[in-house]
Amino acid sequence: MEILTKGSILVLCMVLLMGCGTDAEDNGDAKTQNIEHQIQGPTLENTQKEEQETEENQKTQENQPEDSSVDYDLTQMGSDMVYATVYQMMMTPEQYEGKTFRIQGSFHAEYYEPTQKYYEYCIIKDAMACCAQGLEFVWGDGTHTYPDEYPAENEEIMVEGTFETYTEEGDTHLYCRLSDAELIF
Template sequence: MRKIIVTLSCILLVGCGGTGAVDVAKPVSESSIDSGSVKSDSTETKNEDSKADGKVDYDLSSMGPDLVYATIYQMMIDPKSYVGKSFKVTGNYYSSYSKENDQYYHFCMVKDAAACCAQGLELLWADESMNRHENCPDEEALVTVEGVFETYEEGQNTYGRLKDVRLVNE
């Protein structure tokens, strides 16, 4: 009986695999990518031009919640890959005041599809009065924002945030 179970287990494990070779080096054509979701520019000049005509490098507002959560998580893990890229994000607005630094911190929080996990992006508003917490959205309000990702150091820590952020009316 034991030989039969082991044999069937091996057949199930091996039988599920395909026989065809997988071409992992095959490039993805631009037409196969949703042009509204991801756009990669190689120079800062192109990046500035894309911001001027209203396009963004990463439109997270059009992605599903799990993909948005994963993308923001990846931005925190590997921030250097995203510095200078423009983002459009929809999430809930929150702010927090730091007595130690005497400043407000602003965030756009996104949740995964199960709403059990949340990831936030710090925001640095283009409108300086909003950085002082004037004319900001209501706490927990659903907002769509656009900005450019940057890193900065505070103390011994490096943080990522969107700078030159503006509210987008949809």
């Protein structure tokens, strides 16, 4: 029985070694090229490719406006990061109080019966477009009238404003919004 077990283990090891030998032969050229690249340094082809990628990155950055007046430009973030940032703003609003934001999403307005007012929102969807966060905003000094001066429902908009928290009279809930906002549609 002991000989049978040792023989089985020996056969198993031989099969595994043959499998490794096959992989090494199939990938041998790629491994050798990688080792040679590490020893000899970059090839002319790789250097040209890296230079081209660097130039493309610089052109992309040049085409994007640099705006130091905005603390958080969510329009330059990926959709997952935007969603996470807006979620964080709702969870810890005191960290963002007084900061300026630029956001992009779809327009939505909602009438709230207890206050008898319309509230305007920029709705931001995540990467899967299954979940959404809405951020209220006040356009300019708040004198714009809905629906006459506002975009159509679900129209794409960009909003830039200062993050603030507030409470409604007779309500203990803390609300967040972008105040003195510029609205682009």
